Amino acid sequence: MGSVLGSARPLWILAVTLASLAAVYIRAQRWRVLLRPVGEVPLYAALSATAIGFGATSVLPFRAGELLRPALLGRQPGVGMSAALSSVVLERLFDMLLVIGCFLGVALVYPEVPPDMRRGALALAVAAVLGFVVLALMQRHRARAEAILGRMIGWLSRRLARRVAPLIASFMNGLGGLADLPTVLLVLAYSAYLWGVIVLTYLFSFLALDMHVPLVAASLATVVVVAAMVFLPQAPGFV
Numbered sequence: 001m002g003s004v005l006g007s008a009r010p011l012w013i014l015a016v017t018l019a020s021l022a023a024v025y026i027r028a029q030r031w032r033v034l035l036r037p038v039g040e041v042p043l044y045a046a047l048s049a050t051a052i053g054f055g056a057t058s059v060l061p062f063r064a065g066e067l068l069r070p071a072l073l074g075r076q077p078g079v080g081m082s083a084a085l086s087s088v089v090l091e092r093l094f095d096m097l098l099v100i101g102c103f104l105g106v107a108l109v110y111p112e113v114p115p116d117m118r119r120g121a122l123a124l125a126v127a128a129v130l131g132f133v134v135l136a137l138m139q140r141h142r143a144r145a146e147a148i149l150g151r152m153i154g155w156l157s158r159r160l161a162r163r164v165a166p167l168i169a170s171f172m173n174g175l176g177g178l179a180d181l182p183t184v185l186l187v188l189a190y191s192a193y194l195w196g197v198i199v200l201t202y203l204f205s206f207l208a209l210d211m212h213v214p215l216v217a218a219s220l221a222t223v224v225v226v227a228a229m230v231f232l233p234q235a236p237g238f239v
Contacts, residue, residue: 007210008208008209008210009207009208009210012204012205012207012208013208015204015207015208016201016204016205016208019197019198019200019201019204020201022197023194023197023198023201024047024050024051024054025047026190026193026194026197027050027054027091027194028043028046028047028049028050029043029046029190030091030094030187030190030191030194031046031050031073031087031091032046033177033183033186033187033190034087034090034091034177034183034187035073035079035083035084035087035177036176036177036183037173037175037176037177037179037180037183038078038079038080038083038087038173038176039076039077039078039079041073041076041079042076045073045076046073048072049068049069049070049072049073050069052065052068052069052072053065053066053068053069053072054069056068066088067085069084069088070084070085070087070088071084080173082168082169082171082173083171083173085171086171086172086173086175087177089131089135090135090175090177090178090187093128093131093132093135094187094188094191095191095195095227096124096125096127096128096131097125097128097191098191098192098194098195099124099195099223099224099227100124100125100128101195102195102199102220102223102224102227103220103224105217105220106217106220106221106224132178135175135178136178136179138172138175139172139175139176139178139179140179142172145172146168146169146172149168150168195223198223199216199219199220199223200219202218202219202222202223203215203216203218203219206218206219
């Protein structure tokens with residue numbers, strides 16, 4: 001391993017580094033767009049929370065960094081932890097759609113993709129679409145959704161329901177982007193941009209290591225495999 005890394009091409013390593021930094025920047029910008037219904041989030045705040053959160057995910061188990069991100073950004077005036085958390089949920093749904101798109105790209109290049117993988121991708125696509133539908137309905141019928149959630153929590157404890165009610169309202173505020181078509185389209189564009197850059201990151205990595213593989217197909221396949229692992233809870237370091 002040391003000899004392989006030692007022989008890596010410096011210029012392509014620089015390209016990998018720049019692409020990785022660009023991905024963090026794009027994530028932060030996309031997050032700001034999702035949070036516009038709540039308030040205008042400064043770029044530095046979103047960027048620092050994104051960088052710290054993803055860095056923490058590398059060392060904390062069960063992707064705890066995903067909770068650290070909204071916790072950090074929730075300190076911003078007018079945002080709140082719940083609103084930031086709901087925006088992270090939306091992020092993951094958009095990411096699922098784009099990763100499935102990458103998988104379809106691999107399936108087109110390699111028709112011999114196992115049927116089980118195709119069925120798994122279809123199941124993820126259905127789950128993502130259902131997630132969007134549920135959240136969109138919650139946003140469209142906000143009062144009813146808040147009442148239902150309040151009653152569900154009230155069955156456990158009325159005192160808890162009173163305390164959680166403001167958090168539910170804040171969570172619903174974070175879903176406001178789904179009510180605006182231009183916002184949804186802009187987030188989709190940012191998501192496509194983001195995952196395109198991530199694909200380039202792996203492509204540059206293959207070039208840096210002088211690996212003789214079909215660059216585009218191998219990069220898409222790597223994105224799908226890594227994303228499938230990343231979406232699941234895990235030990236530190238993506239183990």
